[in-house]
Structure formats: structure tokens, C-alpha cells
Amino acid sequence: MVKIGIVGCGGIAGLHMDMLAKLKDKAEVIAVADVDEKKAADAKARMGAKYSFKDHRELLKSGVDAILCCTPTFFHTDIVVDAARAGKHVFCEKPICMSIENADKMIAESKKAKVILQVGFVRRFDDEWLKYRELIQSGAIGRPVYWRHVAGGSAPPAPWFMDEKIGGGPFVDGAVHSYDFARFTFGEAKEVCANITKFRKDRTALDSGVAVITFRSGDVQMLSWSWGLPDGCGTSGLHDTMGPGGALIFGAPEGDHTEFIISSEKEKGKTGRVKSSSLMDGFLKQTDHFIDCCAAGGKTPAVTGEDGREALRIALAILQSAKTGKPVSLK
Ligand SMILES: NC(=O)c1ccc[n+]([C@@H]2O[C@H](COP(=O)([O-])OP(=O)(O)OC[C@H]3O[C@@H](n4cnc5c(N)ncnc54)[C@H](O)[C@@H]3O)[C@@H](O)[C@H]2O)c1
The missing domain is CATH 3.30.360.10 (Dihydrodipicolinate Reductase; domain 2)
Known part of the structure; x- marks a missing residue:
């Protein structure tokens, strides 16, 4: 069972939560984080998660194997880099971030930590x-x-x-x-x-x-x-x-x-x-693929950080x- 944390509990996270609910035999959402505490609390209740946090760095200490980064694009870099440094696999929503310099940093940190960086090109x-x-x-x-x-x-x-x-x-x-x-x-x-x-x-x-x-x-x-x-x-x-x-x-x-x-x-x-x-079948297959790559110990996904960078x-x-x-x- 892959233990998932969701960072950013707004619009697209809701869709990912629907998909994760369908994949409950192989993945469990154990923690959620949002700077808006009400959104985090609502997501925690919806997914039956153990924890909700305001700060993603707390979520990274809660025992998750992998995160879904679903914040506004500008915030992806810090969250993905922190997750990689904590040894967590990452599914990052598209666009990967707002600059090539930051995309390179996200890719380099993920490679260094040998964790997955899958970008959400559904x-x-x-x-x-x-x-x-x-x-x-x-x-x-x-x-x-x-x-x-x-x-x-x-x-x-x-x-x-x-x-x-x-x-x-x-x-x-x-x-x-x-x-x-x-x-x-x-x-x-x-x-x-x-x-x-x-x-x-x-x-x-x-x-x-x-x-x-x-x-x-x-x-x-x-x-x-x-x-x-x-x-x-x-x-x-x-x-x-x-x-x-x-x-x-x-x-x-x-x-x-x-x-x-x-x-x-x-x-x-x-x-x-x-x-x-x-x-929305593509979303289900996309999440399923990410979970399978995590369960395989960090298999390179079909869509990578490099794909995010090139787009x-x-x-x-x-x-x-x-x-x-x-x-x-x-x-
Ligand atoms: N794949 C798709 O088709 C698709 C569709 C919509 C959005 N997206 C992408 O998903 C990402 C999120 O979009 P959205 O529509 O869900 O936005 P949203 O504004 O609905 O939700 C973003 C959430 O992130 C929270 N947040 C902001 N900063 C945070 C931080 N530092 N830490 C934790 N939480 C934080 C906000 O409070 C909010 O709840 C964007 O990158 C967007 O481009 C992808």
C-alpha cells in the first residue's frame, strides 16, 4: 500500500481525491496539507486521512511515501525540492513550475534523491x-x-x-x-x-x-x-x-x-x-501509473520532469x- 500525501487541496486535488478513492486497494491518503486550514480539514475528512497540516514540511514528516503537489504553479518548486530531499516520490501537477532554472532544480534534486518526478500531462x-x-x-x-x-x-x-x-x-x-x-x-x-x-x-x-x-x-x-x-x-x-x-x-x-x-x-x-x-479516465490511469511506479520502488514514469521542463x-x-x-x- 503506497502512503500518499496531498499538498494543496483545491480544485484539481478534488479530482485526484476521486481517483485515489477508486484506487484504495493500492494507495492510501494518510495526510493532506493546505495553507487554508479549512480546505485541509475538509480534505482530511473526505479521504479519511490521519493528518492535516498547514505546512507541507510537516506532511513530509508524517510517514508518506509519495506526494501529489497540487498547489498554484509558482509554489511547486519549493514543495517538490523539499519532498525530494525528504526521499518522497512526487506527482507534480502541470506546468512543472514557472522558470527553467527552477525546473532544472526540481529535476536535479529528484535524481539526486532517486525519487520519481512525474508531471501531470494527463x-x-x-x-x-x-x-x-x-x-x-x-x-x-x-x-x-x-x-x-x-x-x-x-x-x-x-x-x-x-x-x-x-x-x-x-x-x-x-x-x-x-x-x-x-x-x-x-x-x-x-x-x-x-x-x-x-x-x-x-x-x-x-x-x-x-x-x-x-x-x-x-x-x-x-x-x-x-x-x-x-x-x-x-x-x-x-x-x-x-x-x-x-x-x-x-x-x-x-x-x-x-x-x-x-x-x-x-x-x-x-x-x-x-x-x-x-x-476523466485519463486521470484515473495517470494516478494508477504513478502509484505503480512508486510501488515498484521508484520506476521511471511515462511522463518525467524533463517532459515538464521541455513543455x-x-x-x-x-x-x-x-x-x-x-x-x-x-x-
Ligand atoms: N491537470 C489538469 O488538467 C489541471 C487542471 C487544473 C489545475 N491544474 C494545475 O494544478 C495546480 C493547482 O490548480 P488548482 O486549480 O487546484 O488551484 P486551486 O487554487 O483551486 O487550489 C490550490 C490550492 O493550493 C493551496 N495552496 C496554495 N499555496 C500552498 C502552499 N504553499 N502549500 C499548501 N497549499 C497551498 C490553496 O490554498 C488552494 O487550496 C496548478 O499547477 C494548476 O495549473 C491542472
């Missing part, structure tokens, strides 16, 4: 996203591809998401899932070019715009993203890809599934169905390009 465990990757990699529409992805709405509720130092806005926070998934599917990025602005002047992070990421493979990712729309407003969730052999279109989730269309000469509009990512490098290059108006090379 799409790598999700059937719908894995189907997209399988179709692209099988050459269903040829290569290289141009992948368009649109996501627009208002920001997540906690104000730190739109603080440029603590959360970084959508092109650091939400879109980091896309950079990682593109790396996973296309390989390493070569160059980025972005045009990002602030629709909402009352917040420090850039909130709306476009970014184009070119990969060494020649594949191109085009993101159009906003967390600056008025409450209740949103764009479509366009997710389509063009290749020399045709187009691949993923629709919106319908109940428990998502439909996709392969519009190629060979397939002639063939449709398929895959289990929708909205079912952050793309995010920071995109912000740099937005600020300078010039393409940024990632060589």
Missing part, C-alpha cells in the same frame, strides 16, 4: 488523445500535418491563474497540455511565433491570442486560445488537422464518446468513435515571442 493517458496520436502516427492523413486547436472562454476561477508570476495565463497553464501532447506526437519543437494580448487589463498575464509551433519533423501546431472572454462566453472547440493525404476532424464530446472523421482519399470521410476525455520551455518561448514580436528558436 492527455498521455487519455483514450481520445491517444487515438488522435495513433491516427497521426499511422499516416492516416500523411505528414507533415497542420494541427489547429481553438479554446476560448473565461479564466479558471482562482485569480492566481491570471497572475503572470504565479500562474502565467493560458499560454503557460492550460496550453502546456497541448505543447506536451504535440511533443509526444510530433517530436521536439524547433521554433515558435506568437501574437498574444490582454483582453482583460485588470490582470497581469497575457490572456488571448495565437501561437504557431513548428516541430523538427515539419509538423505545425496552431493554437488559438483565450482566458479573457467575458463570463459565460466561449469559442468553438475546433480541433482539426490537415495533412498531404487529407484532414482529420475531432468533434465535441457527445455523452461518453467523441466522434472523429478521416476525410482522406482512401478513407472518404470514414467516421470513428472513441471514449471521450470528458469521462515549459515552449510556453516561455511563446511568451517571449509575444513580447518581442519575433520568432523564437528552440534549438
Whole structure:
């Protein structure tokens, strides 16, 4: 039984608690910590944990084998480094942190202590996203591809998401899932070019715009993203890809599934169905994988600190390009 501690008991921690409840045969939450003592107390009651703390350093002394770091991004570094130095395995939510220097520190301390550092890129465990990757990699529409992805709405509720130092806005926070998934599917990025602005002047992070990421493979990712729309407003969730052999279109989730269309000469509009990512199965598989790696004594996970660092490098290059108006090379 892997003994788990949760640090940060807000929004995403709630989802992880649901998953851990389903995995109770192999993992037990024994301690929780949150600077907000009420949130820690509520999480303790919900999980039947033995301890709740205000300070993560106390949690690290409570007998946990591993922690889930679910605080706002800016705080990940100190918590992950303290956990590694205490010999605890770490699942760290994405983005890994806010700077390459800090990411390097987290990776180096985890390696030194021989503990796991898994970063929360849940799409790598999700059937719908894995189907997209399988179709692209099988050459269903040829290569290289141009992948368009649109996501627009208002920001997540906690104000730190739109603080440029603590959360970084959508092109650091939400879109980091896309950079990682593109790396996973296309390989390493070569160059980025972005045009990002602030629709909402009352917040420090850039909130709306476009970014184009070119990969060494020649594949191109085009993101159009906003967390600056008025409450209740949103764009479509366009997710389509063009290749020399045709187009691949993923629709919106319908109940428990998502439909996709392969519009190629060979397939002639063939449709398929895959289990929708909205079912959150990816989160269950992600947590299960982390626990298995812990139980195996620190097996290298499928998503590492280095993956977190590389996705952050793309995010920071995109912000740099937005600020300078010039393409940024990632060589
Ligand atoms: N994988 C995903 O799809 C996904 C979705 C949402 C958020 N996230 C990531 O998860 C992290 C947390 O996001 P959230 O939405 O849960 O935020 P949140 O604001 O809802 O919760 C964060 C919690 O951390 C607590 N906290 C702050 N500083 C702390 C500290 N030093 N020690 C202990 N607790 C502390 C806060 O009191 C709060 O309860 C972020 O890195 C975010 O980007 C990932």
C-alpha cells in the first residue's frame, strides 16, 4: 500500500481525491496539507486521512511515501525540492513550475534523491488523445500535418491563474497540455511565433491570442486560445488537422464518446468513435501509473520532469515571442 500525501487541496486535488478513492486497494491518503486550514480539514475528512497540516514540511514528516503537489504553479518548486530531499516520490501537477532554472532544480534534486518526478500531462493517458496520436502516427492523413486547436472562454476561477508570476495565463497553464501532447506526437519543437494580448487589463498575464509551433519533423501546431472572454462566453472547440493525404476532424464530446472523421482519399470521410476525455479516465490511469511506479520502488514514469521542463520551455518561448514580436528558436 503506497502512503500518499496531498499538498494543496483545491480544485484539481478534488479530482485526484476521486481517483485515489477508486484506487484504495493500492494507495492510501494518510495526510493532506493546505495553507487554508479549512480546505485541509475538509480534505482530511473526505479521504479519511490521519493528518492535516498547514505546512507541507510537516506532511513530509508524517510517514508518506509519495506526494501529489497540487498547489498554484509558482509554489511547486519549493514543495517538490523539499519532498525530494525528504526521499518522497512526487506527482507534480502541470506546468512543472514557472522558470527553467527552477525546473532544472526540481529535476536535479529528484535524481539526486532517486525519487520519481512525474508531471501531470494527463492527455498521455487519455483514450481520445491517444487515438488522435495513433491516427497521426499511422499516416492516416500523411505528414507533415497542420494541427489547429481553438479554446476560448473565461479564466479558471482562482485569480492566481491570471497572475503572470504565479500562474502565467493560458499560454503557460492550460496550453502546456497541448505543447506536451504535440511533443509526444510530433517530436521536439524547433521554433515558435506568437501574437498574444490582454483582453482583460485588470490582470497581469497575457490572456488571448495565437501561437504557431513548428516541430523538427515539419509538423505545425496552431493554437488559438483565450482566458479573457467575458463570463459565460466561449469559442468553438475546433480541433482539426490537415495533412498531404487529407484532414482529420475531432468533434465535441457527445455523452461518453467523441466522434472523429478521416476525410482522406482512401478513407472518404470514414467516421470513428472513441471514449471521450470528458469521462476523466485519463486521470484515473495517470494516478494508477504513478502509484505503480512508486510501488515498484521508484520506476521511471511515462511522463518525467524533463517532459515538464521541455513543455515549459515552449510556453516561455511563446511568451517571449509575444513580447518581442519575433520568432523564437528552440534549438
Ligand atoms: N491537470 C489538469 O488538467 C489541471 C487542471 C487544473 C489545475 N491544474 C494545475 O494544478 C495546480 C493547482 O490548480 P488548482 O486549480 O487546484 O488551484 P486551486 O487554487 O483551486 O487550489 C490550490 C490550492 O493550493 C493551496 N495552496 C496554495 N499555496 C500552498 C502552499 N504553499 N502549500 C499548501 N497549499 C497551498 C490553496 O490554498 C488552494 O487550496 C496548478 O499547477 C494548476 O495549473 C491542472
